[in-house]
Amino acid sequence: MNKPPVVQEIKQSHVQPKPVTQQELSTHDWIKRYIQDNTLVRLIVNRYGGQRSIPCRILNLDHDNSLLSVYHVDEKQVYSFKMNEIDEITS
Incomplete structure (x- = not known):
């Protein structure tokens, strides 16, 4: 027996999205x-x-030029790094 479309829509609207795992996100998504x-x-x-360790907040990601702009919280300056210069990002 098929349920009316209205009932199906209501049920679908109450479905919670599953949490996203780290494996499912790319570096750019993170x-x-x-x-x-x-x-x-x-x-x-x-x-x-x-090698430098920098505590910072990420300001912008430029996909076209593969640049990451960050605000260094200790030095209070903005730096830009090419993505190939970054070895690790941890939160």
Whole structure:
């Protein structure tokens, strides 16, 4: 027996989305979420042959140029890094 369309719509509107796991999100999705939530993260960056650890907030991700702009919370400065310079992002 088929239920009327109205009942089906009501049931579907009450379905909660399942939580997203880390495996289901790409790096770019995580970065977008960090930007949206204004999350404090730590970047491990390899630049000029040396590795730096930077506590920061991510401001922008430029997909076309593969650039990540961040605000260094200790130095109160904005830096831009190419995605290939970033070794790790942790929250």
